[in-house]
Amino acid sequence: MAGAQNSELSVAERRKRLAEKRAQEAAAAAGDGPAQGATSAPEMPLHDLVHNPRNARRDLEGVEGLADTYEAAGVLQPLLVVPVETFRAAFPEDAQGLPGAGYVVIGGNRRLAAAHHAGLATLPVHVSAKLTTRGDILIAAATENIAREELKPFEELDTIEELKAELGTYDAVAKKLGKTGGWVSQRRRLHHLQPEIRQALESRTPGMTIELARSLGKIKDREQQLTAWRGAQRAAERAAGPAAGKTPKPKKATRTVPPQGGSGESLSGAVKARRDACLLAVAAGAGDLARLSIIAAQAPVPPADAVALAERWLTESTIGPSAVNLATLPGDEGTDRQKQGALALALAHCELHATSTDGADLPHARAYIDWLESHTDYQPTNAEPVPAA
Incomplete structure (x- = not known):
């Protein structure tokens, strides 16, 4: 049964599959396929492809590992691209850094970097005939990145704000991304983080998680926010165990929470x-x-x-x-x-x-x-x- 098989997957695996499904749906909606109005070219020389100068991903991580995969198995997923002249018309402020001809990669900038690293000569691409306006291109790039969970927290926030400037409201952003208003609101909370907490999130300080950062972002008062963060840090330190060389103090007897999963089994x-x-x-x-x-x-x-x-x-x-x-x-x-x-x-x-x-x-x-x-x-x-x- 499909439901039984799905229940055996971990939460991370289920979310990954859901992200992949959303990315495929987003690509189809953006025109990443002949059935959606895109014309496909089986392979294109790398020298005809350029990175999207407005790509939300500031750092293309994991390129070397992806390049190793390409050397062993090739590139299975085509890149989504638009002609340079189309991109230049939509983003005239970025025109100076673009070549006179070729294609701009809207979906697959990390794949392009990995292909260069692997020494490939060509890549499979889909040339979209539907992405012609500034808004279309921004939404297509954002949808793919977010659906694949490839953006870091502040890159995700910047993407939401850029789309809001283009679409007018956060509700419109949520609708275009296929998300709820609450999903957008959770990510906007990062605006309210104090500099110390923002730095902790960016540097992956022990005890800091994106979930905690979003919760802290709901606290507008600076001192209260910092106090909550210090408390979370202390909790993380205790969870990590006693410091090396120190004898842990005996714990006081506390009331235990009885198992609530039924028949004494562990919690799901x-x-x-x-x-x-x-x-x-x-x-x-x-x-x-x-x-x-x-x-x-x-x-x-x-x-x-x-x-x-x-x-x-x-x-x-x-x-x-x-x-x-x-x-x-x-x-x-x-x-x-x-x-x-x-x-x-x-x-x-x-x-x-x-x-x-x-x-x-x-x-x-x-x-x-x-x-x-x-x-x-x-x-x-x-x-x-x-x-x-």
Whole structure:
């Protein structure tokens, strides 16, 4: 059965297949094939092909490895190109750096670089007859890069902003890319990152992930954003284990969260992905707490289990489990910290209920998943039951 086969794939593999499918659909929509109005040329000399001067990918990584593949198996996927004169008319500001004739590569700039590295003489191409305007070319290049997940976070952001300048609204950008408005909004959060956090993302500092960066981008206050980032760093350091040469301190006994997968089995990948998203939301202290509280109030779960899961998230995000300790609430814990405690507890109620019912509580499941998608970088996987309308 197709569904059973798909469930055996990892989340990364499923996303890769989906990206490949979207890239093929985008190429067809852009005219990358005779059935869509493109004329094809089986092979074209490399000296007739030039890189797209507006390519969003600043660094063409992995060229040497791709070149090795070409030497062994050849180039299987054609490049998408347009005549130089077409590109020059659409982007007159880039005309000076273009040759007098030939073709500009819209889809496949890394393949072109690898072909040069491998010493190939020709490449298979599709010459698009449909890409004639500035907007058409920008959308075709962006769709291929984004569908293949080839852009770095800030390259992706720059692409979205360039398309917005061309199309007028972010809703139009999302529609052209085949994405949701929430997908675009998540990536625009990088605009709000403080320089220190932006640098951490670009340099791949331990503890920094694109999901965390997007969550931090929701925090507009500089000090709060930096505090949340420092907390995430400390959590990553603890997860990595004790420093070399140091004897780890004995851990205090804590309440454990009972397995919620049924019959004591380990949590599924879909559940783990949700809980990772919850942890990031708690660490950032962001999101619509009022709406989440309404959802949580309708999620019947054992209170002790919810508190235990909330305490785990609060501990891992360095906020501390006392944020949900009734004995400390009247004291000077601080308003922000108490809000993070409330956020963790509400998420724990929703998460435990969603896991125990396996998505059968459709109205509640829809509301909970909608909250996660709106306020974190969470995306449902194919292995997870998708609530129906």
